[in-house]
Amino acid sequence: MPFFLLWGFFIWLAASTFFRLAGPFFFTLEHPLIIMCTYLFVVPVIWMVTIPIYSIKNCTGIRRLQAAIYIALPGMLIDAIVLLYFDKIFTNLSADMDRFFASWLLWAYALIILTGCAKNSFRLQFKRVY
Incomplete structure (x- = not known):
């Protein structure tokens, strides 16, 4: 599991750097539609940085x-x-x-955790126990 902690740290570092540099384009009160799009845009991004890793690591x-x-x-923890x-x-x-930024972070972290709740994940584990 240390790999996943390190992967999570690098995701955090990349996202923090991105918003440190380009944040005003995504988080501005003058354009609430852009803020809403930022919430939607993170869904495929989270999918791309998690799902393939689960497959690679079996x-x-x-x-x-x-x-x-x-x-x-x-x-x-860092945020x-x-x-x-x-x-x-x-x-x-x-x-x-x-x-807004804190809300977006909670949304993104919830999405990461939801990617771990794949269909049949718990059923497969339950069958192994019994």
Whole structure:
């Protein structure tokens, strides 16, 4: 599982760098439609950075859910601190955008965890036990 923690850290680093540089294009109160699109755009991105990795690493059943949790965990822990200093770290974003950014982060981390809840994941694990 250390691989998935590292993978999660690199996803967090890439996303944080991206929003540090290009955040004002996606999080602006003047264009609420763009903010909404940002929520939709992350769905295929999360799929692309998780589902193939589960296949490559042969994660099925409960291991897949564990992998998803390990992918989400580094970013969730780091962002819990980053959000406290939002205005100092994301200087290119308005301080009013912190709640939208935090909401988007929760959405993205929830999506990561949902990718671990594949159809039949728990049923396969249950059958192995009994």
